[in-house]
Amino acid sequence: MRLYNTLTHKIEDFIPNSQENVKMYTCGPTVYHYAHIGNLRTYIAEDILEKTLRYIGYNVTRAMNITDVGHLTSDSDSGNDKMVDSAIREHKTVLDIADFYTKAFFDDCEKLNIKKPDIVSKATDNIDMYINIIEKLLMKGFAYQSNGNVYFDITKLDDYYKLTNHKIDDLVVGVREGVEEDTGKKNQGDFVLWFTKSKFQDQELKWESPFGTGYPGWHIECSGISIKYLGENLDIHCGGVDNIFPHHTNEIAQSESYLGHKWCNYWFHVEHLNLKDAKMSKSTGNIVTVSTLIEKGYNPLSYRLMCLMSHYKKILEFTYDGLDAAENTYKKLINKISSIQEEGDFQDAAYKDYNEKFMVELSNDLNTANALTVMYDLLKDASLNGKTKLELLRSFDKVLGLNLIKEKKETIIHPQHDEIVSLIEARNKFKQERNYSEADSIRAELLKKGIELIDTREGTIYKIKD
Ligand code: AMP
Ligand code: ZN
Numbered sequence: 340m341r342l343y344n345t346l347t348h349k350i351e352d353f354i355p356n357s358q359e360n361v362k363m364y365t366c367g368p369t370v371y372h373y374a375h376i377g378n379l380r381t382y383i384a385e386d387i388l389e390k391t392l393r394y395i396g397y398n399v400t401r402a403m404n405i406t407d408v409g410h411l412t413s414d415s416d417s418g419n420d421k422m423v424d425s426a427i428r429e430h431k432t433v434l435d436i437a438d439f440y441t442k443a444f445f446d447d448c449e450k451l452n453i454k455k456p457d458i459v460s461k462a463t464d465n466i467d468m469y470i471n472i473i474e475k476l477l478m479k480g481f482a483y484q485s486n487g488n489v490y491f492d493i494t495k496l497d498d499y500y501k502l503t504n505h506k507i508d509d510l511v512v513g514v515r516e517g518v519e520e521d522t523g524k525k526n527q528g529d530f531v532l533w534f535t536k537s538k539f540q541d542q543e544l545k546w547e548s549p550f551g552t553g554y555p556g557w558h559i560e561c562s563g564i565s566i567k568y569l570g571e572n573l574d575i576h577c578g579g580v581d582n583i584f585p586h587h588t589n590e591i592a593q594s595e596s597y598l599g600h601k602w603c604n605y606w607f608h609v610e611h612l613n614l615k616d617a618k619m620s621k622s623t624g625n626i627v628t629v630s631t632l633i634e635k636g637y638n639p640l641s642y643r644l645m646c647l648m649s650h651y652k653k654i655l656e657f658t659y660d661g662l663d664a665a666e667n668t669y670k671k672l673i674n675k676i677s678s679i680q681e682e683g684d685f686q687d688a689a690y691k692d693y694n695e696k697f698m699v700e701l702s703n704d705l706n707t708a709n710a711l712t713v714m715y716d717l718l719k720d721a722s723l724n725g726k727t728k729l730e731l732l733r734s735f736d737k738v739l740g741l742n743l744i745k746e747k748k749e750t751i752i753h754p755q756h757d758e759i760v761s762l763i764e765a766r767n768k769f770k771q772e773r774n775y776s777e778a779d780s781i782r783a784e785l786l787k788k789g790i791e792l793i794d795t796r797e798g799t800i801y802k803i804k805d
């Protein structure tokens with residue numbers, strides 16, 4: 340397996356600490372809003388990584404946090420707590436907000452066939468661990484208390500910026516932009532481990548600690564949860580590219596200073612999904628969610644396929660035209676597979692050969708586009724019988740997660756929004772002409788495809804049936 344490693348800035352052979360068990364950590368969602376399909380692009384790529392590792396024979400233990408405290412509106416410790424802002428906006432408690440959006444996140448993951456990590460832990464469930472790390476960092480002289488908060492002193496490390504491959508000065512300027520001066524910091528780049536000086540008088544979530552009543556910074560959550568559940572030596576840490584700095588840079592600083600040795604060998608980062616030249620972002624409201632796609636009549640797995648058609652290290656531009664093309668490709672693929680009869684004797688050598696080709700592509704820094712080409716090659720291969728083809732597709736789908744086989748029997752592919760609207764218009768016309776049998780047959784046809792029409796005073800609306 341070869342993977343691009345952000346830490347070394349090159350593609351490398353992946354060699355885990357133990358062949359028996361790969362330890363993988365994923366930065367989880369900040370649960371103050373629905374995940375957008377950009378966030379989910381990252382989780383799809385991480386899902387492919389985990390499944391590829393399992394496919395090529397590794398055991399994987401994967402952990403993920405749920406950020407329900409401490410993530411401020413700027414990643415550099417300024418602004419408001421995103422959870423608190425959301426609770427105020429929705430007139431709910433922070434815990435209600437967290438529960439609601441955590442459930443929504445896993446529902447979306449399920450629709451995209453993203454496997455739930457083995458260990459999922461809420462930031463608020465591990466406060467003791469953060470306190471323990473911070474105490475040790477203070478004791479070792481890596482952290483200091485000032486103005487009520489506890490900060491990490493980045494000048495104590497020679498290689499603080501090792502993950503970013505940027506000149507120190509460039510990043511310091513980047514951090515300064517748009518960030519109001521924090522007079523408690525000794526150095527502009529220092530970051531908060533524990534807040535007691537909250538901007539919010541009504542900050543709901545606070546804990547007693549040796550440094551005062553307060554709450555943890557965002558970065559310490561991932562170090563704490565990862566070390567607590569996966570131990571002192573991590574194989575792979577994942578996230579979107581925006582996490583490289585400051586979040587992952589800070590995670591490395593505090594984890595390695597606490598442990599006294601190297602912590603994680605491979606850093607896996609997924610490029611962003613952009614919307615109309617801008618980053619898709621929960622905080623700017625520039626978002627499309629899985630529900631948006633479903634409401635527009637798309638199958639969420641078409642979006643998964645769209646992600647797999649491009650490389651995770653390339654920026655992906657989201658357009659509905661692009662999604663239409665992916666949905667078309669997906670429908671054709673499923674139709675083609677559904678016409679394959681499970682017949683003939685299993686062709687062992689050919690099976691191994693195709694499986695090998697598929698693994699070679701994925702092992703090459705997750706080349707999912709080429710892995711899909713292997714799948715298309717096997718579909719076209721006249722020397723393969725139906726039985727072997729279907730076995731291969733079943734096997735590939737363990738990684739691709741496109742419901743290649745199940746789709747043909749169980750899942751209805753809904754017509755798209757525009758198509759439904761024009762059928763509703765045709766039905767209205769028939770009704771005006773009192774041609775009720777034609778009107779009814781349109782209703783029945785749509786129902787067969789999972790679309791229910793509801794006539795209201797304002798006109799006909801439609802609902803996608805579960
Ligand atoms: P958050 O919920 O904001 O903490 O982000 C969850 C995950 O989504 C993180 O790994 C981010 O790096 C990633 N992410 C955020 N925005 C995008 C985007 N536009 N495209 C892809 N991944 C993203
Ligand atoms: Zn994290």
